[in-house]
Amino acid sequence: EPEVTQTPSHQVTQMGQEVILRCVPISNHLYFYWYRQILGQKVEFLVSFYNNEISEKSEIFDDQFSVERPDGSNFTLKIRSTKLEDSAMYFCASSALGGGGDEQFFGPGTRLTVL
Amino acid sequence: QKEVEQNSGPLSVPEGAIASLNCTYSDRGSQSFFWYRQYSGKSPELIMFIYSNGDKEDGRFTAQLNKASQYVSLLIRDSQPSDSATYLCAVNAGGTSYGKLTFGQGTILTVHP
Secondary structure, three states: OOOOEEEOOEEEEOOOOOEEEEEEOOOOOOEEEEEEEOOOOOEEEEEEEEOOEEEEEOOOOOOOEEEEOOOOOOEEEEEOOOOHHHOEEEEEEEEOOOOOOOOOEEOOOEEEEEO | OOOEEEOOOOEEEEOOOOEEEEEEEOOOOOOEEEEEEEOOOOOOEEEEEEOOOEEEEEOOEEEEEEOOOOEEEEEEOOOOHHHOEEEEEEEEOOOOOOOOEEEOOOEEEEEEO
């Protein structure tokens, strides 16, 4: 069964460093998303991406964040200068169609720890 | 601020019983509703989705939607210990919302033998 994959599973970094989190969405999916979940808190939407551009972003997704689809399979989230409060699980998700009615499938997540 | 509210629990039910999980949402224009299961330390796993008022059944799971009351629920019949997890309600507002899901805080379900 096709699934979303993410690497690395755990990333430890120093405050102020740049990190890139990688995702391979399900191959025939067209819409991609990043969410995060701080330990013990809700899953929060960061950004949606379609046709090589951002469709929607939350207030969390400030200038420190960027997304890219560098090739036909990968989807990346970059945090330019990490802060302690960026420590969280980051989930990539994809869906075949966009909009409100389509199921999103989540990857296993990357645990980001900022020291 | 569009909100999705769930009782955080924990909800404890005996094996074989029906577990009932509830969710309310604030945006009356919301169009699609999802239930995810999340085991500790793992990612959300889609269980069911519902778009129309009424009931939708899939195996042991039944989702119920009442848009007038802004209420969606999940029933799990014949609960098993393996159903013990956090259940997340997620709502998509539709319209110009490009698939953005707003999640509730989740209800912890414990099924005891």
